[in-house]
Amino acid sequence: MRANCVLVIAAAVLLGGCATTSRIDPLEPVNRAMYAVHEPIDRTLVRPAIQAYVDHVPRFVRQTITNFFNNIDDLYSGINGLLQGKPDKAGHDFGRVMVNSLIGLAGLIDVASDAGIPRGEEDFGQTFASWGIPHGAYLFVPLFGPTSVRDGGGFLIRAYTTPVGFIDNVSLRNVIWGIGAVDLRAQALDAQTLVERAALDPYTFIRRSYLQRREYQVYDGQPPPAKEDDE
Amino acid sequence: MKTLKPVLFALLLALAPVVHAQEAPDALVKRVAQETLDLIKSDPKLQAGDPARVSEVIESRLLPHFDFARMTQLAMGRNWRLAAPEQQRRLTDEFRTLLVRTYANALAQYRDETIQMKPFRAESGATDVVVRTEVLRQGRAGVQIDYGMTRTPAGWKAYDVVVGGVSLVTNYRDEFNEQVRAGGVDGLVKALADKNRPGAK
Numbered sequence: 247m248r249a250n251c252v253l254v255i256a257a258a259v260l261l262g263g264c265a266t267t268s269r270i271d272p273l274e275p276v277n278r279a280m281y282a283v284h285e286p287i288d289r290t291l292v293r294p295a296i297q298a299y300v301d302h303v304p305r306f307v308r309q310t311i312t313n314f315f316n317n318i319d320d321l322y323s324g325i326n327g328l329l330q331g332k333p334d335k336a337g338h339d340f341g342r343v344m345v346n347s348l349i350g351l352a353g354l355i356d357v358a359s360d361a362g363i364p365r366g367e368e369d370f371g372q373t374f375a376s377w378g379i380p381h382g383a384y385l386f387v388p389l390f391g392p393t394s395v396r397d398g399g400g401f402l403i404r405a406y407t408t409p410v411g412f413i414d415n416v417s418l419r420n421v422i423w424g425i426g427a428v429d430l431r432a433q434a435l436d437a438q439t440l441v442e443r444a445a446l447d448p449y450t451f452i453r454r455s456y457l458q459r460r461e462y463q464v465y466d467g468q469p470p471p472a473k474e475d476d477e
Numbered sequence: 478m479k480t481l482k483p484v485l486f487a488l489l490l491a492l493a494p495v496v497h498a499q500e501a502p503d504a505l506v507k508r509v510a511q512e513t514l515d516l517i518k519s520d521p522k523l524q525a526g527d528p529a530r531v532s533e534v535i536e537s538r539l540l541p542h543f544d545f546a547r548m549t550q551l552a553m554g555r556n557w558r559l560a561a562p563e564q565q566r567r568l569t570d571e572f573r574t575l576l577v578r579t580y581a582n583a584l585a586q587y588r589d590e591t592i593q594m595k596p597f598r599a600e601s602g603a604t605d606v607v608v609r610t611e612v613l614r615q616g617r618a619g620v621q622i623d624y625g626m627t628r629t630p631a632g633w634k635a636y637d638v639v640v641g642g643v644s645l646v647t648n649y650r651d652e653f654n655e656q657v658r659a660g661g662v663d664g665l666v667k668a669l670a671d672k673n674r675p676g677a678k
Contacts, residue, residue: 365618436586444579446652446668454651455643462642467621469642 270384270394271453277386281449284388292389293438296431310354311429316365317346317353322404326368330376335366367463370400375464384453391434392456502626502633503597506608509542510592517587524588531581539580544627544634545573551636552649553657560662568662571669572649578673590614595621604628 271277300308320342327336342358342365350357359365374396375381382395393401405411410426413419445451461469500508513534517523522530549569550557560568595609605627611619625637625646637646656665 440579440583443582444575444648446672447655450651450655451648454648458643458647459641467642 270381270457273383273385277384278449280386280388284386284391285448287388292431293435296428296435299428300432300435308429308432311425312433313346313350313356314353315426315429316356317343317350318409319367319369320346320358320365321409322370323366323368326370326373327366329373330368332366332368335368338363339366339368369397369463370403371397371460372400372464374400375460381457381460384457386449386453392452394460397460500632501597502599502606502624502628503594503608505542505633506610506624506626506635507592507594509538510610513538513584514587514590514592517584523584526582526584528581531584532577535577535581535584540573540577542632542634544629544636545569545576547627547634547636548572548646551646552653554650554654556653556657556662556665559657564662564666567666568669571666571673574673575669576645588614593619606633 320339324336324339324343327333327339342363343353345358345361345363346353346356349355371394379396381397385393385395385398387393387398410419410422413422441448441451441455516534516538520530523534546565546569549565549572552572553560553568557565591613593611593613595611597606597608599606605625608624608626610622610624612622613619620641621639622641623639624635625639625644626633626635637644639645653665656668660667
């Protein structure tokens with residue numbers, strides 16, 4: 247609980263600090279240092295392991311794992327849909343969770359998608375954005391990747407409340423956390439190849455991709471036209 | 478009637494390229510995307526990512542529908558005016574090469590995808606439109622891919638590709654800005670050329 251308080255204070259400081267500058271990445275020197283720590287670890291350890299997972303674990307097993315975690319995402323998406331005043335979207339998400347949890351064996355099978363119920367893909371970061379809270383500083387966290395004060399804060403709320411956290415058996419809980427991390431990272435593998443091919447400076451490329459992607463999600467796929475110097 | 482026939486025929490011939498050039502932007506995207514996906518499905522060399530065959534297909538099928546000069550100009554933003562015509566030409570060439578290399582790699586990964594066109598709205602006489610599509614594949618979330626397109630004398634051409642909300646041009650604007658700030662326009666040309674050199678990562 248104390249950690250949470252510290253976090254809230256840190257967030258307030260960073261958000262406040264950001265209000266005086268228009269730049270989205272006031273912590274760039276720190277972030278770049280973090281990226282410099284992240285990149286070699288990711289390249290030499292994480293990526294080969296994830297590639298092995300993709301190469302050796304059959305697709306349907308990986309899909310089942312993705313479905314399981316998506317089911318938890320859908321629950322949060324429903325909650326955030328409500329918090330943003332989007333009852334239709336929330337209804338879809340809660341419907342998905344019910345169908346997939348009951349008929350789809352605790353989320354292992356995505357029956358709802360086959361039935362054509364769309365995923366809301368809302369999260370706390372988007373909810374904060376809809377309440378008018380700005381990104382705050384852009385952050386690059388080693389092993390986690392790009393985020394911002396706002397989105398990272400949202401992620402922490404989620405991480406502290408997720409149903410996985412209520413599993414009493416510590417080793418089982420850790421295994422599920424681990425599989426979830428692998429699943430997430432595996433989904434980003436293709437994007438990474440693209441960044442390497444395309445980017446003159448991967449740090450900048452990832453930052454702008456992240457910010458554009460979040461903007462797109464916040465506006466449910468209809469972001470306002472970008473200004474040229476919106477950094 | 479007899480004398481009219483050749484005249485009509487000549488007229489038809491003269492009109493043909495015009496009609497082709499005016500293929501609506503959404504129809505163009507649909508046709509090119511569908512043809513390309515079909516081609517990948519029927520060509521094992523493409524599926525295996527054979528570099529020569531992939532670049533051949535990109536050069537002949539896709540590149541004619543892109544306006545790289547405009548793409549480069551937009552990615553340069555204000556810096557475009559800092560570049561001399563010769564530098565602008567080199568920038569456009571190098572940027573084009575970079576994008577072809579990047580997408581050559583991505584092309585081979587397409588397999589069971591289908592493309593779905595989203596409703597298209599444009600005022601008549603518009604010269605700048607967005608064509609929205611969604612690429613669907615079995616068991617995965619669809620990805621929205623939008624094309625910013627401009628009307629040219631040679632038909633509609635794409636100048637931006639927006640994948641899941643991430644605009645290529647906007648991404649490169651940051652990148653180009655950074656390079657120009659650090660080393661001027663020549664610095665950017667050099668950075669692109671280095672990136673394009675065979676064997677570079």
